[in-house]
Amino acid sequence: MAGKSSEEVTALLLNWQSGDDEDAPAKLMPLVYDELRRVARAYLQHEREDHTLQATALVHEAYLQLVDDKKVTWKDRAHFYGIAARLMRQILMQHARAHQAAKRGGPAQVKLSLEEASDLSTDCAVELVALDDALEGFTKVYPRKSKVVELKFFGGMEAKQISEVLQVSEKTVLRDWNFARLWLSRELRHDAA
Amino acid sequence: MPPKDAERLAELVEHAFELEGAERAAFVTQSCGDDAELRAEVDALLGEQEHVSKLMAAPAIEFGAALFIGDGTDAGELPAGEMLSDYRIVHLLGEGGMGEVYLAEDTQLHRKVAIKLIKSGFGTKAFVRHFQQEERILAALNHPNIARLYGGAVTRNGLPYFVMEYVEGIPLADHARARSLGMDEKLALFRKVCAAVSYAHQNLVLHRDLKPANIRVTEEGEPKLLDFGIARLLDPVTSETDNLTMLTAGVMTPDYASPEQRRGDRMTTASDTYSLGIVLYELLAGEKPNLRKNGQTEAKKFGGDIDNIISKALRPEPERRYASVGQFSEDIRRYSEGLPVIARKDTHGYRASKFVRRHKAGVAAAAVVLLALLGGLITTTRQMRIARQERDRAQIAQTKAEQARRQTELAKKQADRLNHFLEDLLSSADPAKMGKDVKVVQVLDAAGKSIDDDLAKEPEVLAQVHETLSRAYERLKVIPPAEQHARAALGILRQLHGEEDLATAKAEFLLGSVLASVYQLKEAEPLVRHALAVERRQAPPDAFALAETLRVLGGILSRDVRPGEAAPFLAESLALMRTSRGEHSLEYVQVLYTQAHAKHMETEVAAMQNRKADLDGAIAGYRRVIELFDQLAPSSTQAILARVELCICLGREQKWAEEEQELERLDQECRKTLGENNAFSVTSRGLHSILDFIKGDYPRVLEEARQPLDFSVANMPANHRNVVQLRGLYGLALTRTGRAAEGEPFLRAAYTEGSKTERFPFQFTFGNVETALGECLFAQGRYAECESLLLTGYDDLKTRLGEKLPMTVAAARRLRELYTAWNKPTEANRFAVQENPPANSSR
Incomplete structure (x- = not known):
């Protein structure tokens, strides 16, 4: 059930793959972004009860909406998932930072009642922002490993898919992931202390 | 490492x-x-x-799911015992279009409250911001016949809710039926409702959804109005519009909505009057009126004046209804007591006072205009009196008497003209002619249209009126017509009296000040300098006028970033002002302000010469001036201007926390004094956006920066640093929210215009603009294009600000990202090393 942007996205993916359009990633971004937001919102509205959401399912739905699966190869799909992960990160961090910023402003009275009402989201906003910052630092030293984190944590992808996207072995992906967690954990605890 | x-x-x-x-x-x-x-x-x-x-x-999206929630849909009825903050839900009271109303118990204050849970999905953030704007006003409504709003918040699921006074009562119509109220009792009850609505109107709050269901009557027979102002709270569109107007019908119940409301036009107090008219009809008749297509009721139902009263409240044209709910209520009283009612005649006598009452925000400015006009009138009247005395004294000398008579006539004519002008000004303020939200500006526009024709034969008077209008516009910071009128006055006076006349000089001074206020300094400077020369020749000199001219000239030089030249003029101005007005005068503080500004500009000169300079002197100066303004003229535009400059200085010094504090104050002052749309509140919002940007709240930047940007683009030269900065900011915010392609035109414009700007303020260099455009191109994968921009931007930042400043570090990071993505590890490492000295990275 491909959506109306499907043709466009599929064509962009194909052109990108064939090297015909270097700007394809930039053109894909807004299309995928909108779709992801829409799907994420729809999911969250229906799954509010337990506040969970299957990231993979979400990206997959966006993918189905946007890409004509019959026309593209697994490689294109890998690219798509790579973009999606980056966007998921952007969307989520936007929310988290905006949430944090909103907390800091405004009259004290309202702020107080809001704080009581939304501890949950505040906590995870704070954690996400800290994590994102730490990840920035990590990216400087370990660009590929940080890509693994992005695909897995923000894109919700499995090691196998990640290995396809990054064209490394699955074992490397797992090693990268383990190392990244150690490194980030140290960074976060260091900052907190 | x-x-x-x-x-x-x-x-x-x-x-x-x-x-x-x-x-x-x-x-x-x-x-x-x-x-x-x-x-x-x-x-x-x-x-x-x-x-x-x-x-x-767990994947981030699961972890962060709570952040997304807030665009709520139905989550089911809240069970009894559920806690919302301190409130324990007792049971559902009812459901409406917007959501559900619950009876709840305030566990802190041990009282019953009504909680209105809003389910018409809109985002938490939008709601919170909107609510913060309104809450103070609504919570301040304290009237025995209005149910109090205690507060509001957002549930864990992101649904907004209001906490309101719980009213144990029955709907108005049920009450009337149950008690079998007679006509007089019904009218008395209705007048209490009017009193409550009138009270709210005086506090600048419209109800917007008046209907019998929102009016409850207690056991004691006291009416209580529910949901005051809630409709507006739920309409984020209106957050930018005036307190007394509303753009959309929103959630209004159509049966009671006024025609303008149903059309989606602006709402005013007259819209509430209309709804009250329907409520009254229904209260008396037991059923809703049968409205014609145009909204007018079928005539004659109850007989006598009450029909006239209701149909006046229900006129389709808002301006033909009662001027206020108070007047509506008063007419009912007159009817009850058998007095003649005003509903019979369509009177014009209320226009002036109605105008003043309805447009409180603009009234201060209108008063200024009127005072100026009256001032002119008094002058001419005095001339007339002098002329008459002359005539009395010289009764024998026939020629002299003739001359005096002519003079009297002229003076009288002038007085008449001004008088008429004054009248026209007021009558053109009639909302009937211009829609409901007449602003003083519109009044001035209407008045200014015909003066050239009306006063063609009296150029002296015409020039005077032009000057008055120019000053009025200038005070309102509406510069183009201010400039136009000043030019007209100057043209006339030059023709009448020549260049070297004092009256001409005053017009030059006026035009110069107006131009200076929009940074047209090159034209302003010679005008003011010439006016100064003429004024200096006067004997005896007018110390105050001289001091003002000197101050304005100093301000022009200071704004032109020539603070050194400004200093002697300002010193002279200060001395003259001290003798003519004293140290406790606004005018004296104005000079102090200009001096602080000159100090501020000294740091810009230093920055241009790549010298380091601190703004402490200017900040201290502004703070002192603000303190004095607050004593002498709280919430004046001068104080606001000083606050704007102070915020700019604090921002430059990267004192974000202090700036945020000052900005909040500035916001309040702006809104209090000037309403929503004016240069100051726009500047303040622009400064806010810069802060939001620094905090990384890009969506908010996109929401808030657009208006200041458009305003600056429309009102400032394209290469003005504010325009460049705001364009850059907006473009970069787009880039960082995944809309780089949309952001590019903004950044291109900033880049093109920015390259024509010589003077960038301290800490903001062209390197920022280059780096920003580079980032935008990078985000679009155009590596080759962005490389040179990022490199020159980085170099510029490094030279001007030094390697360690956050902006320079960020620029280096961009370069590293570029080369990493481009697969040029050697280049990438070059910048990695610079950004991450080994000493820090090994921890």
């Missing part, structure tokens, strides 16, 4: 991680050898193992 070491560290840790116990220890010892530092790093990272179990255990 050098990349090689980083790779080695990672390899060791990854390998060791897969080993356990003694095997791991042996491996680490063997691999690290004598390198104690490496050993410490490896151990520290492996030591993290016990902490990592929860880190990123």
